[in-house]
Amino acid sequence: DQQVKQNSPSLSVQEGRISILNCDYTNSMFDYFLWYKKYPAEGPTFLISISSIKDKNEDGRFTVFLNKSAKHLSLHIVPSQPGDSAVYFCAGFNNAGNMLTFGGGTRLMVKP
Amino acid sequence: DTAVSQTPKYLVTQMGNDKSIKCEQNLGHDTMYWYKQDSKKFLKIMFSYNNKELIINETVPNRFSPKSPDKAHLNLHINSLELGDSAVYFCASSQGTGWVSPLHFGNGTRLTVT
Numbered sequence: 001d002q003q004v005k006q007n008s009p010s011l012s013v014q015e016g017r018i019s020i021l022n023c024d025y026t027n028s029m030f031d032y033f034l035w036y037k038k039y040p041a042e043g044p045t046f047l048i049s050i051s052s053i054k055d056k057n058e059d060g061r062f063t064v065f066l067n068k069s070a071k072h073l074s075l076h077i078v079p080s081q082p083g084d085s086a087v088y089f090c091a092g093f094n095n096a097g098n099m100l101t102f103g104g105g106t107r108l109m110v111k112p
Numbered sequence: 113d114t115a116v117s118q119t120p121k122y123l124v125t126q127m128g129n130d131k132s133i134k135c136e137q138n139l140g141h142d143t144m145y146w147y148k149q150d151s152k153k154f155l156k157i158m159f160s161y162n163n164k165e166l167i168i169n170e171t172v173p174n175r176f177s178p179k180s181p182d183k184a185h186l187n188l189h190i191n192s193l194e195l196g197d198s199a200v201y202f203c204a205s206s207q208g209t210g211w212v213s214p215l216h217f218g219n220g221t222r223l224t225v226t
Binding site: 002034036041042043044045046049087089091098099100101102103104105 | 116153154155167168202204215216217218
C-alpha cells in the first residue's frame with residue numbers, strides 16, 4: 001500500500017522551461033509534505049516543504065503547490081537548469097506516527 | 113568533513129553471512145535513521161533512534177539489529193543475509209523527531225547478496 005505515489009518515473013525538459021513534478025497521496029493524516037532531490041551515488045537532500053494548512057510555498061526557482069481536496073501536490077522549477085537533473089522524491093510526514101513516507105521518485109532530465 | 117558518513121559504500125557478500133554497516137554524523141543531531149531503498153526505488157524507513165533510544169521500528173526481520181553506541185553513531189548489523197536483502201541502505205540524521213528539521217542522508221551503502 002503506497003501512501004505516496006509519483007506516477008511519472010521520468011520527465012525530460014528543455015533548459016529554461018518549466019519542470020512540473022507531480023505527487024499523489026492517500027493518507028489524509030499527513031501534516032507536512034517535503035521534496036528531496038537525489039543525485040547518483042549520493043543521498044537525498046532536502047529541497048522544499050509545505051504544511052498541510054497551506055496551498056503554496058515558494059523558494060527561489062522552486063514552488064510547491066498543495067491541493068488537499070485532490071490529495072495532490074506538485075513541484076514547479078522555473079527556469080529549469082541542467083544542474084537540476086536528478087531524481088526528485090516527494091514525501092509525507094505524519095506528526096502522530098513521526099515518520100516520513102516517500103514516493104518512488106521521478107527522474108528529471110534537463111537538456112541544455 | 114562529510115556530515116553523515118556511512119561505510120562501506122559497496123558490500124558484496126554471500127547468502128547466510130553476517131555483515132555490518134556503520135554510520136556516523138557530525139551534525140550534533142539527536143535522531144538517526146536507517147532507510148532501505150528497494151529495487152522499485154522506494155525509500156522505506158527501517159529504524160529510528162533518538163538519543164540512543166529506539167523510537168521507530170518498522171516491520172523489519174529481526175535479522176536486522178541496529179546499535180547506537182552514542183547519539184552520533186547508528187550501526188546496522190544484518191544476520192543470515194538473504195537475496196532479498198540486496199538494496200541500497202541509507203543512514204540519515206535530524207535534529208529532533210519532527211518535520212521541522214529535514215533529514216540529512218549519507219551517500220548510501222549498496223548491498224549485494226549473491
